[in-house]
Amino acid sequence: MTARLIRSAGLALLLAGLAAGAKEPPKKAEPVAQEGIQVPKPPFTEGIFPCTGCHDGKQLKVDTKRRELAMHSEIELKHGPESRWCLDCHDANSRDNLHLASGEKVEFTASYKLCGQCHGDKFRDWRVGIHGKRTGSWNGQKQYLLCVNCHNPHSPRFAALKPMPPPTRPEDIQTKKGGAR
Amino acid sequence: MTDGKLTSLPDHADEAPGGCGLDRRDFLGAGVAAVATALTGCGTLSKEEFLQHNFRELSKEEVLSVIARLEKEYKAKYGKDVKVGTTPPMPGVIFGYALDLSRCIGCRRCVHACVKENNQSRTPEVQWIRVLELDKEEGVNLQHAEQYYNPDEVPREGHFYMPVQCQQCKKPPCVKVCPVGATWREKDGIVVVDYNWCIGCRYCMAACPYGARHFNWGEPNLPPDQVNTETHYLGNRPRPKGVVEKCTFCVQRTRKGLYPACVEICPTGSRKFGNLLDKESEIRYVLENKRVFKLKEELNTQPNFFYFYGV
Numbered sequence: 417m418t419a420r421l422i423r424s425a426g427l428a429l430l431l432a433g434l435a436a437g438a439k440e441p442p443k444k445a446e447p448v449a450q451e452g453i454q455v456p457k458p459p460f461t462e463g464i465f466p467c468t469g470c471h472d473g474k475q476l477k478v479d480t481k482r483r484e485l486a487m488h489s490e491i492e493l494k495h496g497p498e499s500r501w502c503l504d505c506h507d508a509n510s511r512d513n514l515h516l517a518s519g520e521k522v523e524f525t526a527s528y529k530l531c532g533q534c535h536g537d538k539f540r541d542w543r544v545g546i547h548g549k550r551t552g553s554w555n556g557q558k559q560y561l562l563c564v565n566c567h568n569p570h571s572p573r574f575a576a577l578k579p580m581p582p583p584t585r586p587e588d589i590q591t592k593k594g595g596a597r
Numbered sequence: 598m599t600d601g602k603l604t605s606l607p608d609h610a611d612e613a614p615g616g617c618g619l620d621r622r623d624f625l626g627a628g629v630a631a632v633a634t635a636l637t638g639c640g641t642l643s644k645e646e647f648l649q650h651n652f653r654e655l656s657k658e659e660v661l662s663v664i665a666r667l668e669k670e671y672k673a674k675y676g677k678d679v680k681v682g683t684t685p686p687m688p689g690v691i692f693g694y695a696l697d698l699s700r701c702i703g704c705r706r707c708v709h710a711c712v713k714e715n716n717q718s719r720t721p722e723v724q725w726i727r728v729l730e731l732d733k734e735e736g737v738n739l740q741h742a743e744q745y746y747n748p749d750e751v752p753r754e755g756h757f758y759m760p761v762q763c764q765q766c767k768k769p770p771c772v773k774v775c776p777v778g779a780t781w782r783e784k785d786g787i788v789v790v791d792y793n794w795c796i797g798c799r800y801c802m803a804a805c806p807y808g809a810r811h812f813n814w815g816e817p818n819l820p821p822d823q824v825n826t827e828t829h830y831l832g833n834r835p836r837p838k839g840v841v842e843k844c845t846f847c848v849q850r851t852r853k854g855l856y857p858a859c860v861e862i863c864p865t866g867s868r869k870f871g872n873l874l875d876k877e878s879e880i881r882y883v884l885e886n887k888r889v890f891k892l893k894e895e896l897n898t899q900p901n902f903f904y905f906y907g908v
Contacts, residue, residue: 545879546697546887547907549866553854554878566866574865576750580705585745589721 455562458524461490465524471511478508494571505530505569531563538563651778652791652830663793664830671835675821682829684852686785692846693786693873693880694857695889696760697907698737700867703728703751703758707859707868711762714847714858715833716825718817725844726762726859727808733757737890737904762859763788763809763844764892764900771801771810780841786873786901787846789831797839806893810843846870873901 470476470487482501485491493500507515514522514530522529532539541547545558548566552558566574645666649655655663664681671679708726717723729742733755742759752758769788772780779794780801802810816838828834829849836842847857851870855861860868871878883889887905 541907544882546869546882547866549863550879551856551861554851554856554871555854555875561866566864574702576752577702577704577864578749579703579747579751580709582705582745582747583708583724583727584721 455525455560456565458527458562458564460524465512467506467511473509478503480508491570494573495569525562527569528563531569646793649793651794653778653781667830667834671824675819675824675835677821677824677826679824679826679828679834681834682827682849683831684829684849686783686787687852688784689872689874691784691786691873691901692765692851693871693878693884693901693903694765694846695869695880695883695887695903695905697865697867697869698757698759698904699906699908700865701728701758701760702865703730703746703753703756704864706862706864707760710858710862711844713823714825714850715845716817716819716828716835717811717842718813718815718819718836719823720818723811723813723817723842725809725811725842726760728758728760730756731759737892759904760859761807761809761892762902763846764807764898764902765844765846767899767901768897770804770806770896770898774800774804776800783831785852787831787848787851788843789845789848790841790843791831792834792836792840792842795840797841799841801841806896806898810841812841813838867907 480501480503505514507513507521510521512524514524514527516522516530517533528539528542538547542560542563545560548563549561550558563569568575643666645662649663650659652660652663660683664683667681668679671677671681705728708724708728711717711725712719712722715725717725727744729739729744730746730753731737731739731743732741735741737759746753746756765782765786765788767782767786769780769782772782772788776798777794777796779796780788780790782788797812799810799812802812813836817836819835824835825833827849829845829852832845832848847855847859851857856870857868860870869879869883871880873880873884875881883905884903887907889903889905891900891903
């Protein structure tokens with residue numbers, strides 16, 4: 417119990433530190449999310465953002481019904497599809513935003529807050545740099561990725577990859593004059 | 598033979614004090630180098646190289662001259678300005694590494710990023726990271742490990758992946774067996790090799806329980822256009838034939854504050870690296886909050902490389 421208290425106090429301190437860090441002007445021109453965590457841009461399909469380009473409330477009316485979509489047919493919803501539909505995460509009234517369960521609006525650049533609502537354990541690990549990739553400097557500036565840089569939010573399972581070539585079997589190593597034997 | 602020597606000696610004694618332009622030290626040095634060339638069969642071994650001491654015994658001036666010589670040699674060989682660094686360990690830093698077995702998908706991006714960063718021989722390719730494909734049914738059972746797997750896509754159903762590289766042991770058996778002291782553990786926990794002092798006996802390879810040391814059986818084949826010019830004397834500088842090499846946690850990067858190349862490339866973020874003495878570091882968080890194990894812990898090698906389950 418005490419350990420947990422200390423840990424949560426530590427996390428609070430860490431958050432305070434991050435918040436304090438956010439007040440300083442960012443060194444690079446990269447987008448800086450709230451709380452001072454450096455993140456690259458969300459990986460939008462080209463030409464799709466801002467959503468209000470089409471969803472301006474005039475051309476298209478809000479339709480909350482589950483249906484076969486005329487647009488966005490490339491999206492395959494494999495993220496608890498029985499209990500989830502577009503507007504559970506996308507904001508119907510402010511299309512360039514997402515929203516939390518509480519209704520609070522969230523920028524696309526801070527989508528980790530939305531993911532963190534359900535995946536709290538992953539969110540906690542991500543914050544301290546354990547879940548997900550960090551690059552940069554082990555004792556200085558680090559580059560974070562958003563959840564959606566690795567996990568497609570509509571189909572979040574990490575995509576399979578082609579492995580790079582395996583090592584050469586000893587019996588297949590070519591004998592070369594003056595080279596390896 | 599004896600006769601020849603006897604007759605030639607007085608001549609030489611007469612000549613030596615005179616002005617033949619070759620003092621005693623130079624003469625002996627050249628003689629030693631000639632003998633060394635004959636003995637080792639390495640035609641390129643220079644006098645300076647042959648007479649060079651163990652890196653740890655060199656004075657500052659000697660280090661500078663060794664670095665200058667190496668950079669000149671690399672320039673001649675690769676036509677590139679290769680920078681050979683000697684950055685010492687940072688005070689208050691002991692490096693630790695943690696690898697998340699629940700995330701690694703065995704894509705081998707790390708293996709090849711390592712080869713590129715550390716100037717390994719390309720044909721045959723020397724790889725410092727070996728990714729093992731293991732059965733989920735069996736768990737971490739090395740009897741069921743496969744390193745030559747090559748499916749179209751990873752991860753394969755029913756398998757998990759375990760990359761193995763130098764574990765940077767606190768009690769490294771490889772260091773213990775080296776008969777000449779050519780390998781040692783630095784203050785920041787990195788086990789390094791002085792390639793100019795290594796005699797190529799490969800005792801260390803036999804002693805290492807992780808198969809983390811690799812031998813250059815032939816002249817390393819490193820195409821000039823693929824040379825990484827940012828190097829460290831104890832790390833990724835191009836190696837000669839007949840020496841042992843190993844992972845150094847990318848000493849040329851990490852002593853400057855950068856992450857190792859394998860951490861930078863990993864697409865799943867399975868690789869975590871940092872200072873074990875820093876309470877705020879990622880590595881400490883892993884050790885304090887996750888299920889962690891050491892590979893072959895029963896051997897008491899005390900690795901600073903840990904495996905953990907992030908979920």
